[in-house]
Amino acid sequence: YDFIEHRSGPRPVDVSFWGNLEPVVQRRRNRVVEAFLEPRHEGYEISIGQGAFYHVYSDRLNESKIVIHDGQSRQINMRVIEAMQAGCLVIAARPTDPDDPSAGLFTEGEEIVFFDDIEHARDLVRHYLAHDDERQRINHEIIVGRGAMTPDGARRLLDVVLKHPKIRLVVSALGAPPADVVETLKAKDIMVGALCGKPKHAVRQRDAGVEFVVAQGTEAGGHTGDISTLVLVPQVIDAVNDEIPVLAAGGFARGKQIAAALALGAEGVWCGTVWLGTQESELTQFEKEAYFSARTEDAVRRRCRTGKTVRMLKSKLSEAWEQPDAPDYLDPPLQGILFNEMTARVVRAERPDLYSFPAGQVVGTMTAETTVRQVMYDMQLELVETLEGLSPSILQGN
Template sequence: MRTTICEMFGVDFPIFAFSHCRDVVAAVTNAGGFGVLGAVAYSPEQLDTELTWIDERVGGRPYGVDVLVPGRIDSSVTDLGTRLADAIPQRHRDFVTHLFGKYGLDAREPLPVSLSAYADEVGRRVTAEGAGGLIDVALRHPIRLIASALGPPPPEMADKARAAGVPVAALVGTVEHARRQVAAGVDVVVAQGTEAGGHTGEISTMVLVPQVVDAVDVPVLAAGGIADGRQMAAALALGAEGVWCGSVWLTTEEAETPPSVRDKMLSAASSDTVRSRCRTGKPARQLRSAWTQEWDEAPESPGALPMPLQLLLAEGAMAGINRAAERGDPGARELAGYFVGQVVGQLNQVKPARRVVHDMIEEFASAVARMRAVTHDDAPAVPGGISFPPEDVEGRETTEV
């Protein structure tokens, strides 16, 4: 394939695969796409280990790293001298304890709400200061892209990447965000519609992508609701130079998704996702579960905390919930969930990540062939390539809007 993105990064296919799993990243890169490792789950030392593993397996082929640096976080945790666990109100801790009891989690699973060192370490990774260590580690490896997943990249991130010759990407949910990101120096904009898993805005991909393409002068990747080649073809028809996918990799053989959650995804419909603050403190699309319903609908819910406090509370709890779910605890299985987009409704089979890439390209080729058939190449051409009878093209009254 030949797009600006393919030429920019030296890839065969403009498929960018976001995943927290190094196996997925390496598999997609080796299949001709571009794997992007989500770094928020790792300490700088762990990230160095993961990237070294990828380096050894991709043979110099391109891949990237994604960091989570929100533009705004709760003022109570902006001072890194503050213990983040201490900023979580007791009533929110008590609500998690209440949920563990209500859903009968196995008594062997201690309530992970003390947080302590876990909160202090993980929470700092979603601040500009904390992410700086991850960025430094990433740029010591031969990455070809560094992405900011939430908010404009910190100036120091853009400066360091530029000095290293590494392009910067940023995810956006509105046209204004896209303009702001380009002004901040990003080289690639990922226009992500509300259908996507994880942090999303409210505008659909079909509406957002062409608006962003028209508004900025850098390559645009389309994200949200893209899991097969037909959707990829639609994205390129909207003006995108490639696609950014996350949800489709969650049911691959290599994925990090807990088996109990993967099973829920394989049987889920597109209506089984919800955009909620209950997992991170910011609106994020995820599987509908007892966890989302309790936080969003229960009268006794204290409501979600701002980021990163809700992230720390929820991820600490989910660690215990997932362990109990894998032991077969029915209450834990009700509570368990993960970030996933509306395309979950078409994810009904476990495949190797490489097979997913190949299937997308075959489906893309079929979709393009269908569009060529629609244009009737032997008929008179009009703008857009669609043929109309002459009387419908000439002499027709038009109204300017």
Template sequence: MNQLCRDFGIEYPVFAFSHCRDVVAAVSRGGGMGVLGVVAMSPEEIDIELTWLEEHCGGAPFGVDVVMPAKTVDREQGLGDSASVIEDLTALIPPGHREFAERLMEKHGVPRSDGSEPYRFGHGHGAPGLTAAYGKAQLEAVFTHRNTFLVSALGAPPKEVIDRAHAEGARVGAMVGKPEHALKSLGDGVDVYICQSYEAAAHTGEIGSMVLVPDVVDVVGDVPVLAAGGIGSGRQMAAAMALGAQGVWTGSIWLTTRESSTDPRVVQHMLTMKSTDTVRSRSQTGKPNRQIRTAWTEAWDGPESPGNLPMPLQQILYSEYTDRARRAGKYELVGGPVGQVVSRMNKVRSAGDVLLEIIEEYVATMERMSETYRSLG
């Protein structure tokens, strides 16, 4: 147990990001820190999920991950009403982009929508938290509940959010993809920096973990750092700690656990994937986002593409059309965020077993390294 563990009241410095409450609860009960991603949830859904976690974590701490993007179309357009922002933004999607998406659906045998099942972005699908207006409503819902750790998935949150989190008794984490991101918020009160490396799932920068982690460690002084990206085993955790991290942030590794809510057909695909079957693409959210390489990513990143739209317009388009593909069973179009560590995710295990295996291998690796060091002396 290190100082980070003592600060958070956890046994192991393993932070587990998941959109599934069952994974979060399993990791927190097991001695790590589960962190619930709420970007796809309505404020009402957030209330339900956090109430459930309060009842099922056995008193163990858990965290919440929100997005809070600094630059979005709705903010630029002055669309501040969370009740209507999705409809207002949907109307801004250019007809040419819809036509391109429709042709892609036709190419893969996805029938046109007959309107009988209208797609409702933000009601169990999509990521409404990528809008500034909806993200603010989500944050208000989060603050009505107890949570130990509030994480901003796209850089540091605004200073007023950090101050409010501290007043509510929560620590604040900020995802960073380069040391400059950390330096910008260094005096704002961020409690933990999470180094999101190139290998990681979802929104990533361009720097690999072997360079990013020590670079951030060197500029943030005494502020703890978590390494994120390419971490799914004890050996990888040991490497991260050797680089100066005080803990690890994991995400992809939980997608194929028994508790995960990942679509079973997507899970089966992940179990056979190589690292090169992922791609860093703007075709899902409008920002560089590592995900499964699919016919959707290939088309939108290809020469005939009309170009990816800015956040959150691309996400609205992606969610609507890939939802149709999923319902039609055309999974060659259906992907989702996953990191390069997917090549090591080759069997379904319980979240508790994954956590235990990481810790046991970490301890064994540190012992082996100690023996190697002694033999050199």
């Protein structure tokens, strides 16, 4: 939900209804909408939102004062969090299923308002439309202090993880996870890993109790250091003293590269950028085309996205921050909040010349949309061919 921004300005829509197109959900949601469309409530300005790209969500949510979320599920509806980020008051059906992961996730009256039945929901809508100051107060904390890049935000995401029945792996980045978090996750039979950019980081992660580390070289996309994968992987393996497995990350999109990682002593590889160009990726076609047209040298390290060094697509926006007269970077997470709002506008305007999203150097090998299945097949095929092409004496360890 990084695309969702909170914009100031008028909100002409009183109530919005959000949901997916699954038939059962759609029928239930229609009943709720119809209840609000009774003659005595025709004064409401109502919007019914369905599938749309992220920038469209941002536009629609920023026009709305209240978002009604009706549904009981064993999954977290991210639309709820996006609505909060956009400055909407979310009035949601009170969770009744004890296995519902959203139960207890938000504080009633401070971050969200629950309704027990349709008449109760109507009363809440009437109240908060008549008391705009209360509506804005409830959502304020979500906007300014509960983002995923804050300690409180990270803890809240972990709350979701712990309630979700299918989560089997959590990987930490930008620092070693707190010991109590590692213990809690392991107690739930959830494997814990961590990314590192220096050997000393790997030691801290090992000592924190993680079960494997990912040695991420500078070729990688997103937050990354300045040590190449070729140099870093053996250093990290030595640093953890073979006590935990080490995966290699940064520059992996082909089988030949995986073979090189295995030769360095890694147990496997960790890939990121290569998946962004697949059909299964949630990126819009506009965003994918930005990756397909990029060259390897277009993946540059800049601080403008979060305040820390991020390898990202070079654009007019990223380079403007490099000019001598550019403002200083804000400390994390403030720089990220600032940059995400700019990014939302860029995506909405479809300005590829301003598009600066995280990307590793393998972006230069991505030229057209493919599938996860095809990527995996091509990797495995080339890996086998590469290994078979090596000297038999090397393969036999002689």
